[in-house]
Amino acid sequence: MILFNYIASFFLIVLGLYCIVVKYNLVKTVIGLSILDYGVNLLIITIGFNPGGTAPIFTQGEITPASYFVDPIPQALTLTSIVIGACVTAMSLALVIKLEEQYGTIDTREIRRLRG
Amino acid sequence: MNMLSLQHFPIYSIMVLFLGAFLIVVFGRSKVVRHSVALLATCASMLFMMGLIKPVMLGGEIISYWMGARVPAGGYAIGIALEVDALSLFFGLLVSTVVFVACIYSIQYMSHDDNVPQYYTLFLMLAGGVMGMVLTGDLFNMFIMVEILTFAAVALTAFRNTVTGALEAAFKYLVVGSIGSTCILAGTIVLYAQMHTLNLGQLAALIPGNLTTSTKLAFALLFIGFCTKAFLVPFHPLAADAHGAAPASISVLISGVLTKSGIYGIIRLTYFLFQSMGLGTMQFWLVFLGSVSMFVCVTMALAQHDFKRLLAFHSISQIGYVLAAVGLSTALGISAGVYHAMNHTIFKGLLFLAAGAVLHETGTTDLGKLGGLSKKMPVTTVMFLVGAAAISGIPPFNGFASKWMIYQASYQKAVESNNIGFLAVTICALVTSTLTLASFVKVTQSVFFGQLPKEYENVKEVPFGMRLAMGILAALCIVTGLVPNYVTRFLTEPAAKAVYHVGAYINSAMGAGYAESVMQTVPVAAEPSFVQHGVWSPVSWLCLLMIALLALTVVATSAKYDKVSLGEATDTKYQLFYGGEKNFYSQVGSDDLFWGFKHNWRHYFSFMHELHSGVVNDYALWAVVALALATLYALVVL
Structure with a gap:
């Protein structure tokens, strides 16, 4: 039973990283960050x-x-980690809203004025 | 207990900063109140740190402070501790001094922005986060402080959200920074599962004897986490984005202070928690990572045409020096590394403040648009030249002293270990230093000298507060460069010695005799040797260099020289280089100054340009790849 928890938490962590790396939608990037955080939370509570x-x-x-x-x-x-995770989500969504206003898109491939 | 005893100073110096942040939220509407609160808080924090110099730096004491007086019971650390040894104090002093100077600068620099109270709140939160991170003795507390400083830094990066790229930079930083923070949290909890403690001292005692697969995984996670905070390769694009977009006073903190917290974390992790620096491969990888960071970032800087973005890449290049020196794992190397860390904070702070002064008066940091500002802003120009000379390692400024020690240390390591690879580090450091000078020649030429563009005819010198802040840092640059013997004796050598006194650190936290009872072999605190390898004094070499340069100048000016033919390069803009320019006042563009060098390296530069694509997914992928490699290394070798 506990083993299943560990497997699930590492699955969530990997899923979160996959989501951040592969998805080009900013909102999905934020969701990926949240999933990553949930995975770590599950790991902590399981330990x-x-x-x-x-x-x-x-x-x-x-x-x-x-x-x-x-x-x-x-x-x-x-508990501390959940609070921090909520802050990350809130702040990144606030940035996404502002980015959409300025760039008119939430595609990461088009938000790259800073490069090189 | 006496409230003013030294025991309480570390917690006070963290507390005043956070207290200041909250006071500004409540009473920050009034200009006078918020300025005085911010100045008082940062100044008090600095004074508390200075009060600890005598017992900790000179007396060699280690101060342990248990929150709520919950001292360890039954051999387990239950409460949260602050542990201040010479290494922590060294970084604490550095942080508090630069924060104070940046605060002085902010008052006039931020006077035209709105939402200034929020700026000071975040500013003090960032400072408090870094102070907490370097003074704490608890791994989870370290994670909390890392989160606070990352959050404050992200918010401040996006503070001027109308500046091009500010939001973008903040978002990228938040994503990759969060991956890093999550790595630190995961590493912390995996260590807790194995050791059932979060106290750094107790962990340092328990880990070396109980290296399991889980603790090795924790090492990889923590290492990558701290690397993101130090912006080492492959996390350097974030630093460039964040520094370029943030207000200059914040760039000072991000480059001078935040990166140092990452370096501090790496030193604590490798030297204290895992005590793994005896391993040859560990030394190799740290030095390799440092060398790659210094070289890649300096070449990236050469290709930049934005003042602050260029400085940002240099910043990571200098962090590469620090890591390479620390990774040598010799007393001289560590001493040189922390010395360079200190110097980097000072001169890079000065350079960013000068860039901020230019931005404040002209409204741009584009190297192509600026020029001739030395006539209008003489003080800023002089300050910038001091900083540029220091970062390029020109005597008598501080950059020379620490770089000289790094060359010495890496050469000495090569001789001692009979490994030619460390000699390559010396060469890499020398080449990087030259390229640094080259790119600062470019900045100086295209910002401060040359023709003054018409639109900047009415530019004035910056106000007194900003000049004062720059003056303090410039004075520090010169002072720490002129008396390197005193700096090493009173600041860096105690810090380097502290790195070797792991047993004392453990015992200070857990009570005398704990390290001996738990560990099979307590690391022996042998007196480290700081003797430099070269038998010649650097001063005589300097004199020789001067004579050689003079001779060369005489020979070069007296001889006749041929015209240089450019071959196939027929673009008229290159005509200036052989005196055929049509426009008498035409200035060499910042991108054209080293065009020959860049032309020969064009494949490398275009490759690097393609690589730094600006897409956040790529940067996240680099982070994941770095994590995978670190895990592989830790599981196989450690």
Whole structure:
């Protein structure tokens, strides 16, 4: 089950990179970035997962060596990463809107005034 | 605990910048408030860093600061730490000084723009991100800071969104920069899965004994991530786009500060976390990457006709020097590398500020349209000449001192390791330096000398604030060039020594004796030697060069010389080169100055021009290919 998660996360990462490299539509590039990010998020959450573990919520003194719970640190990292991913999407879409206004197209092959 | 003890200085110097950013969001409407907040924040950050010089640089202390006083328990680092050793402090000092100067410059440079409060907010966020990145002792915290600085840099690149290509550059930077950041995150989490810690000190203790396939993959991911931040080949087109489009004060930060954070990351990764610099192939690849960066980017710069874009390519070329020197893995090499990193920040900052001054007064950075500005802007011209001499490695400016050390270090490495390949690095560095001079001759000639175009008759010198900022950097250029012995003794040698004291770094974070208890072999902190190889003093060589040049001038002016025939080149624009020009005042165009050289290399130049297609998919593909190669290398060799 966990193995399937790892495979899925690497599949998502590769899919995201494929999308960025191959698709000429700016919006699809942004979608590729998001997929890449989801893949990494899935990887993080999978690493922290312990099969059968409880939620890592304990009060002072409640925690014993016998407590079995999932690792809380990757969950915190994932939250941060999701926020950053949302920012990347928002900012890149804002840039796409502005680019469309200036260049009249969202084809990456035509947005290349800076080259050489 | 005393609030003013040195322990707190690192967190203060990061905090004041972010605090300033938030204050400007709230109270930034008023001009006086936002300027004073920005100046105070950057100045305070610089002073806090300077306060640490005595204990860290001279005393050799390592300052560990645990957020919320959550010190390691049971052999595991739980809290987030700031770790300041001499290497971190070196980069911290560099960053805070240049940020302060760029802030002084911004006040008058940005006075004609709208949305200036947002500019200062992003400016301080960028500065805070870089400060956090170089001072932190936690890998995930490093990722957060990298994201903050990337975001701020992207937003600032697109700040003047009416400038041609600003949005385009920002978008490309965002896409490839995000791939890089995601690589850093993935590398961080793969390391966490193996080691169950994010503290750099603890990771450095645990990784070398437990090299698994996963940690090797993490190495490749982190390495490529930091390479994107340093804009090394193959990520250099992004730097060129971003520098060209951003306001000049931001170009200073992107080129002088942001690239340094990438270099800092690479040093931390290779020397501290994986301690893999003993490997011959690792040294080879770092030096190779550095040499390729320096050569490819300098030739790209020769073909440019935009002032700032040209400077951007030079910037990556100089970063190539830094990486090549650091990759030599000798004490002299590291010392030379960080010295050049410092000098690069200073002189490249100066050059970008001069380019910004030209843009501010004339409204263009196109080399073909400018000319003769030395009569109208004498101070800027002098400042630019100082910067140009420094970057080309002309004594007595600072570029000469550090380049000389790089030549020495690579030659010494070649002798020590009996490997002729390192000699090729010395030659590559020398050739690159010559080409750098060539392209700065071109810029000087086509911007500051020659005929003044009619539309720039009314151009004035820039305001005092901008001249002051340039003056500070020019003075630093000269001072650090005149007293290289003091700079190396007080700044770069402590930083280079810190690189060799991995054990001390680990123990400072995790408590005394941790490194010895966990690692099989603690890296021995032998006193590194900084002795230069050459037995001749550079001063006497300089005198010899002067005499030779004088003699050559005498001989050349006294002899009769033949007319040069151009053969099949019948284009009338080349007639100026043999004195047949029709128009007395006609100026040699910036593209024509080295046309002979460019003509012989035309296949190379047109190949490179085709390669840098400007399509974001291509750049993303390069990133993916680089990642694949790095992974392959890490899995097979490391």
